[in-house]
Amino acid sequence: MRLLDAAEQLFARRGYQGTSLRDVAKRVGVRPFTLQHHFGSKAGLYEAVVCRWDPELMECVTRLGGDRDPLSALDEVIDVLFDFFLEHRDWVSVTAWAALGDGPPEGAQLQDRTWVEFMKKSLGQSELAFGLDPGLLLITVEGILNHHVLSSAHYQQLCGGDVAQPAVRRRTRKHLKRVVRAILMGPNPDA
Numbered sequence: 001m002r003l004l005d006a007a008e009q010l011f012a013r014r015g016y017q018g019t020s021l022r023d024v025a026k027r028v029g030v031r032p033f034t035l036q037h038h039f040g041s042k043a044g045l046y047e048a049v050v051c052r053w054d055p056e057l058m059e060c061v062t063r064l065g066g067d068r069d070p071l072s073a074l075d076e077v078i079d080v081l082f083d084f085f086l087e088h089r090d091w092v093s094v095t096a097w098a099a100l101g102d103g104p105p106e107g108a109q110l111q112d113r114t115w116v117e118f119m120k121k122s123l124g125q126s127e128l129a130f131g132l133d134p135g136l137l138l139i140t141v142e143g144i145l146n147h148h149v150l151s152s153a154h155y156q157q158l159c160g161g162d163v164a165q166p167a168v169r170r171r172t173r174k175h176l177k178r179v180v181r182a183i184l185m186g187p188n189p190d191a
Helices: 004-014 021-028 031-038 041-049 054-062 068-085 091-099 114-124 135-148 153-159 166-185
Strands: none
Touching: 004 021, 004 031, 004 041, 021 031, 021 041, 031 041, 041 091, 068 091, 068 135, 068 153, 068 166, 091 135, 114 135, 135 166, 153 166
16 A cells, blocks of 8 residues: 555656656665566556546445436535545646546556446436537546646635635535536526
8 A cells, every 4th residue: 555655645746757656665665676576567557556546436436326317416426526636636636647648558458447448337327418428527627626636826816725625525516516417517506
């Protein structure tokens, strides 16, 4: 756990290219060989960091299933994902770096991100999709949530505090729900 925590923090701040096994080993107080023993390579360590929260996230999303009003289910998905992303900001930063192309060299494959596939399948069966591509919708919603979670300086400047502060968090969650509803249903989502 300490190895993954340190790697996650360093990859979040420096990206894949800017972080070495030596940096991670030094942060934890072990030899680089220890990391190679556990993860095989820097790419293996990176994959472990990128995928480390997938089971927990999958569990959160799985609990959201069931027969309910699609709009209340949507609101709950946003609440759960937003809270999860706030609790794992460094991981969100690492996945943002990865999405921007700063990851293992070409040819190194990351394992299947099962929670993404689950969400894609769930959205594909949803009445809310309104002809939208479920995969692109997932990328859009994830991007919106990620940006809010990672925009500490903007929140400080525009809202007078961090997005994790209770009042700012409540305000942001309400806003995010309205924005996603507007994307799905048009400009008047409360009508």
